[in-house]
Amino acid sequence: MTTQTTDPRAIRTRQLIIDAFNQLIKMKNFDQISVKDITELATINRATFYAHFVDKYELLDSVLTEQTGAVMKTYFTCQEQLSKDLMKRMFLSIVEIHESMNTHCRRGYNTFTQMIEEKVKGQLERIFANLLHGQKLDAIVLSWGMYGAYADWDIGSTVRAEDYAQEVAEKLWAFVQPSA
Amino acid sequence: MTTQTTDPRAIRTRQLIIDAFNQLIKMKNFDQISVKDITELATINRATFYAHFVDKYELLDSVLTEQTGAVMKTYFTCQEQLSKDLMKRMFLSIVEIHESMNTHCRRGYNTFTQMIEEKVKGQLERIFANLLHGQKLDAIVLSWGMYGAYADWDIGSTVRAEDYAQEVAEKLWAFVQPSA
DNA sequence: TCAAAAGTGTTGTGTAAGCGACAAAATTTG
DNA sequence: CAAATTTTGTCGCTTACACAACACTTTTGA
Incomplete structure (x- = not known):
């Protein structure tokens, strides 16, 4: 049971990250997906990624x-x-x-x-x-x-x-x- | 030629508004679409709408x-x-x-x-x-x-x-x- | 083999957007 | 018609995100 924001911005961003990841995982191995790849596809800033997840493993x-x-x-x-x-x-x-x-x-x-x-x-x-x-x-x-x-x-x-x-x-x- | 932001947040938000409007216009008359309808469907704050457009006519x-x-x-x-x-x-x-x-x-x-x-x-x-x-x-x-x-x-x-x-x-x- | 390139994780600063509240229209309803 | 309700713009304050810069590690390839 993580904190679970209700702020629509955070919800959207989190979803963008997950969607991007799900797209990438269809084509690449997990270890050849970089955080940069994810954030670029999600069109969010890399720093923002780390505000949501400690790393790609999480x-x-x-x-x-x-x-x-x-x-x-x-x-x-x-x-x-x-x-x-x-x-x-x-x-x-x-x-x-x-x-x-x-x-x-x-x-x-x-x-x-x-x-x-x-x-x-x-x-x-x-x-x-x-x-x-x-x-x-x-x-x-x-x-x-x-x-x-x-x-x-x-x-x-x-x-x-x-x-x-x-x-x-x-x-x-x-x-x-x-x-x- | 309006200012044209490059900030990805603004681009996304603008698109969310437009998408929501396009959905609504399929079902309702323009004048029975309220700004509230648009912002609720777009899951953005009403105040944010007015940061992008002066009103629904624009x-x-x-x-x-x-x-x-x-x-x-x-x-x-x-x-x-x-x-x-x-x-x-x-x-x-x-x-x-x-x-x-x-x-x-x-x-x-x-x-x-x-x-x-x-x-x-x-x-x-x-x-x-x-x-x-x-x-x-x-x-x-x-x-x-x-x-x-x-x-x-x-x-x-x-x-x-x-x-x-x-x-x-x-x-x-x-x-x-x-x-x- | 070692320099260039790419990726990682963090930080400080500025800005877009969320939220609640507000008065003033405009609509609805009895 | 007036009262109740909804919608409209706006404002101050807070939060999430963008961006650039940083030191650092890993990968690449000449």
Whole structure:
């Protein structure tokens, strides 16, 4: 939860930076994009960039957060009850996050996977913790477990994502409901 | 020739205002568009609007100038030599200016025709004066004559614009080259 | 290999734009 | 018609951004 300005100038400028970055990342590797490139495309002053982000790595970080969050939002809301179906959709959202990142940043996808993993696990953990009313350890196990399952599926599973998601949801559900 | 800022902030803001206005003019009559509407859609402060334009009438004026100029640019450049063909294209540009205005602002087109006439005649006069190296009276006669021809054609001519343009060009050419 | 060029991050100063408030039109409504 | 509401310009104050200059690091290429 960063400060979050309401000043329309700051909002516009931030968006200009993000838009410019998203354009550049389609064509270049992350490490061959300079802050100068970004600010020139965004038609803002370089000094202004540093008023919004400490460096391009923080920019990347916040873009990834935004992207992953946006995809998740299309699969589920944080207000839902925990359920097998919710878990299934959480898994499927991970699949789509990677797919969209892969097509969006073709060039540098591999260099981002580590960051994406951290982002996604972090967000999943927060959501689980929220739904389980603060059972921190459970939330950690679930988020890591789910992401691990995804990573395994990604390596070379031949099963359809849908089916695998179902299986994962069953397993994790059993974990949170050991009674049944 | 207004001051013309190079400050990217001012350029962006001006564009935001113009874009917002162009959106609104598609849906509302000019006189039911308030400055407040424009600034809200443009997400700028109302006070800022008045730093760029004295009122919405000046905004309209400069938008019309821009639009007519943009269309003309697609038909000819100010660097050309005066020729029958150039005159023909000048005439055709008038036709297109009215067509595009008509489809663009459906609602309030009629209220603008007077302003468009003044803009177009003014621009044509400047171009003619430039090409004729400052024969002011010739330039006036030519611009009024050409626009008058357009107005007449517009009322109810059944001739194709192309053909009429050819005719007009011949006539005006004879005027500037009385020797032939 | 080393000089030129390009990029980084920071700072001070000036300016464009945001914001709230205001009185004075202009519009709407009862 | 008058009261209520909206719109209009304007003003003082604050903030976000532009710009130029800076020392510094990294990349480039002759």
